[in-house]
Amino acid sequence: MGLEIMDDVRKDSVRNRISEGYREGDRDFREYREISIEKDVAMKAEGSARVKIGNTDVLVGVKLDLGEPFSDSPAVGVIITNAELVPLASPEFESGPPNEKSIQLARVVDRGIRGSETVDLEKLCIVEGEKVWIMFIDIHVLDNGGNLVDAAALGAIAALQNARVPNERYDLTGDDTLSVRDTPLAVTMVEIEGNILVDPDCNEENAATSKLTVISNADGSLSGLQKSGSDSMTEETILEMVEIGIEKAGEIREKFLKTPS
Numbered sequence: 001m002g003l004e005i006m007d008d009v010r011k012d013s014v015r016n017r018i019s020e021g022y023r024e025g026d027r028d029f030r031e032y033r034e035i036s037i038e039k040d041v042a043m044k045a046e047g048s049a050r051v052k053i054g055n056t057d058v059l060v061g062v063k064l065d066l067g068e069p070f071s072d073s074p075a076v077g078v079i080i081t082n083a084e085l086v087p088l089a090s091p092e093f094e095s096g097p098p099n100e101k102s103i104q105l106a107r108v109v110d111r112g113i114r115g116s117e118t119v120d121l122e123k124l125c126i127v128e129g130e131k132v133w134i135m136f137i138d139i140h141v142l143d144n145g146g147n148l149v150d151a152a153a154l155g156a157i158a159a160l161q162n163a164r165v166p167n168e169r170y171d172l173t174g175d176d177t178l179s180v181r182d183t184p185l186a187v188t189m190v191e192i193e194g195n196i197l198v199d200p201d202c203n204e205e206n207a208a209t210s211k212l213t214v215i216s217n218a219d220g221s222l223s224g225l226q227k228s229g230s231d232s233m234t235e236e237t238i239l240e241m242v243e244i245g246i247e248k249a250g251e252i253r254e255k256f257l258k259t260p261s
Contacts, residue, residue: 047163060155077124115223214245
């Protein structure tokens with residue numbers, strides 16, 4: 001049987017289960033797989049976190065280097081977010097330069113951090129027009145079991161919360177801990193057979209024709225939305241997904257993250 005036929009069979013199987021009211025692993029439609037976070041796992045990074053959601057495994061490192069600011073923003077630091085999808089993590093990933101999937105993953109995580117102003121970029125400036133901190137947020141996908149965005153976004157905030165600045169001149173809190181002002185989290189949902197599913201695994205992502213990622217801040221405000229898929233969504237569905245996303249982000253935040261001071 002060809003690969004395309006097998007893929008269609010898997011999609012039909014997922015859709016049939018969903019239409020009958022259940023999903024693989026006996027999860028509720030609005031239930032996450034098991035989440036775990038391990039911090040300070042990369043010794044050469046200023047901050048790091050490894051996040052697992054089910055069998056999805058993502059490592060995020062934060063690195064700070066001195067550099068020059070952009071000419072159009074001489075008094076603020078720089079954030080650069082990258083994502084690496086290594087072939088060992090999924091047969092869908094290929095070696096070589098960043099592809100569309102890795103660029104998209106980095107972009108969504110970056111959008112949440114910038115949209116919420118998680119890091120005060122003005123405080124990353126050391127000498128205006130000459131020297132600033134350049135913050136690299138590097139996302140490494142170790143195993144792709146679906147829903148990479150939520151794992152990467154959670155890992156980025158957890159890594160930022162335990163990051164330490166390697167220079168006493170950047171003193172924000174009386175020590176060398178990076179000041180993190182918000183905790184934007186992503187909650188991704190798909191629509192299958194008229195049902196909204198939180199935290200889709202690989203098979204559910206492949207079976208879905210529409211997906212929405214809701215990025216919300218600690219106060220419940222939005223810092224980003226990302227729609228993908230070939231099918232449109234009704235306004236009612238989008239509003240319901242936003243409500244679910246904010247609620248689920250609050251639950252994850254309360255369980256796994258520190259409250260910004």
